[in-house]
Amino acid sequence: MSIHASPRALRASSWWRPVAARLDRFAGGVFILPAVLVILAFSIFPLLTSLYVSLSRLGFSEGGVQLKFVGFANYAKLLFGIDRPHFLGVSGPLTPIGIAVLVAIYGLFAFLLYRYARGPNLTVGGLVGRVLATAIAGALVWLVVNTILTSGRPGTLVVTLVYVAVDVSVQYLLGLGLALLVVQHLPGRRFFRVVFLLPMMITPVGVAYLFRMLVDTSKGPLYPLWAHFGLTDISWVTNPWGARLAVMVGDIWQWTPFIFIVLLAAIETLPHELVEAAVVDGANRLQVFWRITFPQILPATVTVVLIRIIEGFKIVDLPNVLTNGGPGTATESLTLHAYTIWRALDIGGSAAVAYMLLIVVTFVGISYVNLLRPRAAAA
Amino acid sequence: MASIRRRGGSVSTTSISFPAMTLSYIALFAWTFVVLFPLYWLAVTALKTPLEVNGGPFYIPWRDFQPTLDSWHYIFFDLREDTFRPYTNTVVVGLTSTAITVLLGSMAAYALVRMRYQVGFGAIGSFVIALAIAVVVVVAGGPWPVGLVAGIAVFVLLLQTVARRFKRGVGNDDIAFWMISQRMLPPVATVIPIYIFFQQLQLLDTWAALIITYTAAHLPIVVWLMRDYFQSVPVELEESAAIDGASPYRIFRSIVLPLAVPGLVATFLFVLVFAWNEYLIALFLTSANAQTLPLTVAAQNATRGPQWWYMSVLILIMIGPVIAMAIALERYIAKGLLVGAVKG
Amino acid sequence: MSRILARALVLLVGVGVIAACSNGSNTSSNQSFSGTTIRVVTFTGPQIAEPLQRRAPDFEKATGAKVQIITVPFSDLYQKVLTDFSTKTNSYDATVFDPQWMGDYVPPGYLEDLTDRVKNDSALQWNDIAPFFRDFSATFKGKVYTIPLDGDFQMVYYRKDLLQKDGLKAPETWDDYISIAQHFQGKDLNGDGKPDYGSCLAMKRSAQSYWAWISIAAAYLQSQGTKQGAFFNTDTMQPLTNNPAAAAALTVYKQLSKIGPPEQLNQDVGDSRGLFVTGRCALSLDWGDIGPLAVDKTQSTVQDKVGAVILPGSKKVLDRSSNQLVDCNATLCPYATNGVNHSPFAAFGGWSGAINKAASAKVKDAAFAFLSYMSQPAQSSVDVTIGKTGFNPYRSSHFTNMGPWTASGMSDQAAKDYLGAIQSSLQSPNMVLDLRIPQTAFYQQTALDTALAQFLAGEISLSQTMTQITNQWNAKTDEIGRQSQLDAYRSSLSITK
Known part of the structure; x- marks a missing residue:
């Protein structure tokens, strides 16, 4: 490979020169426009269509379909109407633990807001944005605490939030740990590198069926284990949290490799000199990690976690195949909720659920990026 | 090339103490077991008869049960073209869409890192x-x-x-966020509009429909991942090339891309895996000719309940090529990079 | 990688050559449809798709029409075909589907009216088809839209050997069913030393759970013939889901959820069948599939140990005027035997062929000829005896001709038991027609199924369950239009004023 050798060779012919110069001038557009146009073409249309669909009701007319505009009826049904228990859950009376958790989290929010308000970076826009974000986050926390830490039951929104929070954090910790282990100079590390990728390569539907085989308490491979602990009689998959656990284990199994390989590639691209210099300065492993490795891979971390959050919110295959959302509605995620009513031809209601999901993910995504991007950039 | 050093791979050049090494191996093998055991179960299930699958856990072929190739025979001979046709479709659609996605995506990612919009x-x-x-x-x-x-x-x-x-x-960050936000709507909400889109273009049940859709769907992921890799490429190299008169395209092709190979390979693998395994869009955009393998896998659960034995065979033959590709490409992720900046 | 690709290519070429050869040998007698291709969509088999694919070449030889069978995964067939028809994509000329979906397909006019064709086709032997399938299942608003290829209804299967040994009789009522199940629960039924289960049902959510529940509820809800209907009041379209009959059925269902495998709430019909044919359950409730499955030596350990009976009934039924459960009498239960009202439930309705109205005239003719060919006794009497086809008997001649049955591996006694149960269900004038109105999928798969799952999981109480189903159904009915839904419901039951 030669970098310096022949940059000018291209310019040799005379007809090429004006074209090339022109192209160079538009390089900014040439680089980014294909991607932007493709995404635009394939996102605007579905986005607008499904927004319109979420405000309407599907009917079949002679030889075709008709969409009847119904305003916000589909949303109202989810938030206030007969689907509210399904979507938001049922809240019970608050327990002391619930109150303590609420007080602690709200206190933290208040403290963060206060610190920002007294800090040097205060702007009106920033403050409004933060107050708004805190309000929405507070509402979500209230919902989670009221349905999970009480005698109530969580709706599909809360279940999805739980999936995302647990899955992504465990996946990140596992993926990071494995990446750190694998970058070491250990014999056989190339073997681990490939093996650890395997779960990601199976089609998600396939993983779901695979886990359905694995968690079977009567003929699955772990039968001796269940039998030993006396779990065959209570069948943990028919217990709400047991079933959710099964779904989460499957998701963690499948997607830890994603985080693993992104972080691995990020650590591999780190400049050596930094680490060597730190080691010469007498830093131990932990210090090297916290002072050098972690800040350096922070941009990759931000990205990979954001992608996992976005994809994690769309979890559908595992709960769909493993439990079909049961027992009851215990494992039903938002996308599965949308999918179930979509299959029953309630396309409008389904689009409304999808849009609620979009709103929540957008909120989480923007908050997350705004919270971490500056730090990643500063590092 | 003298100014650029090739490095052998990993970060930690310090020697590892024996206890640390033992612990590392324990952890690595534990996770290896977690990863491989389910796959082992797939492999043995693919060798069982329905009776053995339903009869309870049998672990080791020849000892616990007599393995049979019935399921393999069914998939390869009874289904014949119903296996091979989707297989070809999956390969073509997966590779083509991934190649296009990675190309367009890394261009956009590079632009978002180095240019100001x-x-x-x-x-x-x-x-x-x-x-x-x-x-x-x-x-x-x-x-x-x-x-x-x-x-x-x-x-x-x-x-x-x-x-x-x-x-x-x-600005740039907003464009990037706009791109990734296109992945936030679940496919179930977008699949009907996309279906109508291709129906109008008369492209239903073709490779083109799938390739275009997958390209659009996976571009944001490529952009985001490659952005971070490009950010870690030392800008000095590009600057000196630019001073030498290299065009942006040439800088991108000859300097930036080679330097980002680990990232490119990792990203290529992801996108390939996503496109290889996608279900819902494939279901709607295809009917007879362009069906892909995930549909065949899902179809093994019909009125008689999941046909575990066939499903296992299908999953195994589905991941085969991807594993081969991972093994082939692993070298590039591991190869190490051109590190160290320009010296002069 | 390239080697794998090369091999795949070689294989593909090979397959292509074979296919080309097999197409070449086409000698014809009557090529009236030559040059026509019929695109038929159904779900990925082997069931249903297998016999269609197997017989397509013979049909082509006879008529010249090429039949292309397109398959999509079972779970998405309904959506896929409906999307195709409603957006006028029309990539399918015919579909072998669940006639229950007619409620969504017929009113907007996606399906071809077959009434005249059926009348004029003597080879089809329309009157040989059992009256329920002819007059109700294939018919909507008095017109024929589908050709039955399969007879689906639920029955109860029991382990004859076990019941005989303990001096028990096959269950007649749901109370009998429960007491037999309780008797065997926890005992070792297949000699492997592990405790087994009294009854195995498919209670998983979004699977077959709601059909099982309707099979139970039907006995309490419908007693005066198919036209009475088991889902709605045929005058007001008020759901029949909040009354003592529904409560009784829910109570039975909940009891059964506890007399079975511990994982029962997460088991679909595939699981329950697997357990039953490996000898782990004394009772099960299922479609006709268990019959052929139980004699299949590669899957079953209970050959010749299985008996089948018509769905258990009830001695008390809902008196619709007083909305109370009352004892059966001659006026209330005209079809009762020994004071027990049986309401066999034609769940799902049996796979049937229908033709896309938008197809060209010639293709429609060819498609009808193909569906008729599949249904004619010469073909179907063999197909219904083969387990792999997924076709269950639906013609009178399927019962009179015992040859194919014993040839398929059933003993005489087993065949007699199995067919006896089917026949007694088929001939019942009190058979329950599955719900067939626009958006049936919502009423059953979404509203009813979710409520049942929540009830079984203990998320909601008995009365909450009944209120929830009723409210959801009423809300949907009002949303679509009560009058139009009522018309559709009455049409499906062939009620004409």
Whole structure:
């Protein structure tokens, strides 16, 4: 490979020169426009269509379909109407633990807001944005605490939030740990590198069926284990949290490799000199990690976690195949909720659920990026 | 090339103490077991008869049960073209869409890292107005090509007149976030519009429909991942090349891409895996000719309950090529990089 | 990688050559449809798709029409075909589907009216088809839209050997069913030393759970013939889901959820069948599939140990005027035997062929000829005896001709038991027609199924369950239009004023 050798060779012919110069001038557009146009073409249309669909009701007319505009009826049904228990859950009376958790989290929010308000970076826009974000986050926390830490039951929104929070954090910790282990100079590390990728390569539907085989308490491979602990009689998959656990284990199994390989590639691209210099300065492993490795891979971390959050919110295959959302509605995620009513031809209601999901993910995504991007950039 | 050093791979050049090494191996093998055991179960299930699958856990072939190739025979001979046709489709669609996605995506990612964009609110506003006009035309009953042309005309007109007056706009980070936000809507909400889109273009049940859709769907992921890798490429190399008179395209192709190979390979693998395994869009955009393998896997659960034995065979033959590719490409992830910046 | 690709290519070429050869040998007698291709969509088999694919070449030889069988995964067939028809994509000329979906397909006019064709086709032997399938299942608003290829209804299967040994009789009522199940629960039924289960049902959510529940509820809800209907009041379209009959059925269902495998709430019909044919359950409730499955030596350990009976009934039924459960009498239960009202439930309705109205005339003719060919006794009497086809008997001649049955591996006694149960269900004038109105999928798969799952999981109480189903159904009915839904419901039951 030669970098310096022949940059000018291209310019040799005379007809090429004006074209090339022109192209160079538009390089900014040439680089980014294909991607932007493709995404635009394939996102605007579905986005607008499904927004319109979420405000309407599907009917079949002679030889075709008709969409009847119904305003916000589909949303109202989810938030206030007969689907509210399904979507938001049922809240019970608050327990002391619930109150303590609420007080602690709200206190933290208040403290963060206060610190920002007294800090040097205060702007009106920033403050409004933060107050708004805190309000929405507070509402979500209230919902989670009221349905999970009480005698109530969580709706599909809360279940999805739980999936995302647990899955992504465990996946990140596992993926990071494995990446750190694998970058070491250990014999056989190339073997681990490939093996650890395997779960990601199976089609998600396939993983779901695979886990359905694995968690079977009567003929699955772990039968001796269940039998030993006396779990065959209570069948943990028919217990709400047991079933959710099964779904989460499957998701963690499948997607830890994603985080693993992104972080691995990020650590591999780190400049050596930094680490060597730190080691010469007498830093131990932990210090090297916290002072050098972690800040350096922070941009990759931000990205990979954001992608996992976005994809994690769309979890559908595992709960769909493993439990079909049961027992009851215990494992039903938002996308599965949308999918179930979509299959029953309630396309409008389904689009409304999808849009609620979009709103929540957008909120989480923007908050997350705004919270971490500056730090990643500063590092 | 003297100024660039090749490195052997990993970060920690310090020697590892024996206890640390033992612990590392324990952890690594534990996770290896967690990863491989389910796959082992797939492999043995593919060798069982239905009776053995339903009869309880049998672990080791020849000891616990007599393995049989019945399921393999069914998939390869009884289903024959119903296996091979989707297989070919999956390979073609997966590789093509991944190649296009990685190419377009890394270009955009590079641009977002090294160039400064400022999309004016005026331009965005013009676009919205143009879009609204197009929508109105279509809703009012006009044919969609007319709406499209009208929309584009209005957009260009506004862009060149009114939009220039607006100074403020969105920058690179906003563009990147806009891109990734396109993945937030679950496919179940977008699949019908996409279906109608391709139906209008008469492209249903073709490779093209799948390739285009997958490209659009996975571009944001490529952009985001590659952005971080490009950021870690030392800018000095590019600057000196630019001073030498290299065009942006040449810098991108000859300097930036080679330096980002680990990232490219990792990203390629992901996108390939996503495209290889996608279900819902494939279900709707195909009917007879372009069906892909995930449909075949899902189809093994029909009125008689999941046919575990066939499903296992299908999953195994599905991941085979991807594993081969991972093994082949692993070298590039591991190879280490051109590290160290320009010295002179 | 390239080697794998090369091999795949070689294989593909090979397959292509074979296919080309097999197409070449086409000698014809009557090529009236030559040059026509019929695109038929159904779900990925082997069931249903297998016999269609197997017989397509013979049909082509006879008529010249090429039949292309397109398959999509079972779970998405309904959506896929409906999307195709409603957006006028029309990539399918015919579909072999669940006639229950007619409620969504017929009113907007996606399906071809077959009434005259059926009348004029003597080879089809329309009157040989059992009256329920002819007059109700294939018919909507008095017109024929589908050709039955399969007879689906639920029955109860029991382990004859076990019941005989303990001196028990096959269950007649749901109370009998429960007491037999309780008797065997926890005992070792297949000699492997592990405790087994009294009854195995498919209670998983979004699977077959709601059909099982309707099979139970039907006995309490419908007693005066198919036209009475088991889902709605045929005058007001008020759901029949909040009354003592529904409560009784829910109570039975909940009891059964506890007399079975511990994982029962997460088991679909595939699981329950697997357990039953490996000898782990004394009782099960299922479609006709268990019959052929139980004699299949590669899957079953209970050959000749299985008996089948018509769905258990009830001695008390809902008196619709007083909305109370009352004892059966001659006026209330005209079809009762020994004071027990049986309401066999034609769940799902049996796979049937229908033709896309938008197809060209010639293709429609060819498609009808193909569906008729599949249904004619010469073909179907063999197909219904083969387990792999997924076809269950639906013609009178399927019962009179015992040859194919014993040839398929059933003993005489087993065949007699199995067919006896089917026949007694088929001939019942009190058979329950599955719900067939626009958006049936919502009423059953979404509203009813979710409520049942929540009830079984203990998320909601008995009365909450009944209120929830009723409210959801009423809300949907009002949303679509009560009058139009009522018309559709009455049409499906062939009620004409």
